[in-house]
Amino acid sequence: MSDQGITVGGIPIPSREPWFLATVAVHVLAGLVAVVAGAVAMLSPKRAGRHPRAGTLYFRALIVISVTMSALVVARWPDNNHLGALGTLALGSAWLGRKARRQRWGQWMPIHVTLMGFSYILMMTAFYVDNGPHLPLWRALPTIAFWTLPAIIGLPLIVLALTRRRPDLNDARDALHRP
Numbered sequence: 062m063s064d065q066g067i068t069v070g071g072i073p074i075p076s077r078e079p080w081f082l083a084t085v086a087v088h089v090l091a092g093l094v095a096v097v098a099g100a101v102a103m104l105s106p107k108r109a110g111r112h113p114r115a116g117t118l119y120f121r122a123l124i125v126i127s128v129t130m131s132a133l134v135v136a137r138w139p140d141n142n143h144l145g146a147l148g149t150l151a152l153g154s155a156w157l158g159r160k161a162r163r164q165r166w167g168q169w170m171p172i173h174v175t176l177m178g179f180s181y182i183l184m185m186t187a188f189y190v191d192n193g194p195h196l197p198l199w200r201a202l203p204t205i206a207f208w209t210l211p212a213i214i215g216l217p218l219i220v221l222a223l224t225r226r227r228p229d230l231n232d233a234r235d236a237l238h239r240p
Contacts, residue, residue, distance in 0.1 A: 064077045072192055072195045072196075073195065075137060081133075081136060084129050085129075087125065088125075088130065088133065091123075091125035091126045092122075092184075095119050095126060096184075099119040099184075102115035102116040102177075103178075103218075103222075116177070119155070119177075123155050126148065127148050127151075130144065130148040131145065131148075143190065144187050144191055147183050147187035148183075150179075151181075151183035154177070155177060155180035157172075158174075158176030158180060159173075161173045174219065178219035178222070182211045182212050182215035186207070194207070
């Protein structure tokens with residue numbers, strides 16, 4: 062990118078090119094959808110209805126994020142290659158987590174929970190690594206915080222989800238064993 066870019070809401074956008082701005086706009090919108098849909102899926106009872114709808118929306122938004130991320134990474138290579146790696150890992154984790162559930166792999170539930178949780182952590186890590194230095198409160202943190210806080214918060218929540226005896230998880234597991 063050879064142009065000087067612009068700043069929107071305190072966050073620098075490294076190019077004024079219309080295609081770049083449009084790609085960023087779609088990327089941000091898909092990111093917002095993924096954050097909300099992922100949270101809804103995590104907090105919803107694990108049965109037909111809200112959880113699978115929100116999970117599907119999260120996955121589809123993550124696909125859009127990955128496609129737009131790829132264009133942005135190529136345009137800003139090598140400056141954003143770390144974001145490309147995080148995005149690729151996030152989508153790969155979600156894809157495998159979804160596949161484990163849909164194909165009912167042995168012990169699919171802990172695989173699904175773990176991989177979807179990793180996907181969300183990786184997505185949030187990419188967001189904070191890229192934008193944290195420009196966000197209120199976050200900008201006061203050291204750079205290592207952008208890389209580690211999503212995992213420090215998310216990994217214990219994944220462990221909690223895997224170890225907690227929740228009725229909605231037990232119902233989902235029991236449903237698999239019914240004729």
